[in-house]
Amino acid sequence: MSTELMIVLSYVEAVLLVVVLAVGLTQVRRRLTAISNGLGDLGGALATVESQHLRPLGQLVTDINAPLQVAAGALPGIAAKAAFVVRKVTGG
Numbered sequence: 001m002s003t004e005l006m007i008v009l010s011y012v013e014a015v016l017l018v019v020v021l022a023v024g025l026t027q028v029r030r031r032l033t034a035i036s037n038g039l040g041d042l043g044g045a046l047a048t049v050e051s052q053h054l055r056p057l058g059q060l061v062t063d064i065n066a067p068l069q070v071a072a073g074a075l076p077g078i079a080a081k082a083a084f085v086v087r088k089v090t091g092g
Helices: 003-090
Strands: none
Touching: none
């Protein structure tokens, strides 16, 4: 092969590489735009679910957890009484 042909083929290879990269990056941009739109729609749907379904349950969750918090406060006393019983039974 002649030197001139090798130079031309090198330029063609460089141009082809730029074209392939440009097409690939364009496809990536298009896909990222579609993903971004989908995430926006998902965010709107989640906000709707939160406002219509989860917020009204907030007071119900608080009412359910209140007795559990009282019981959790009583656990150290119950544990101390259980340890006392264990010591009496085992003679320790």
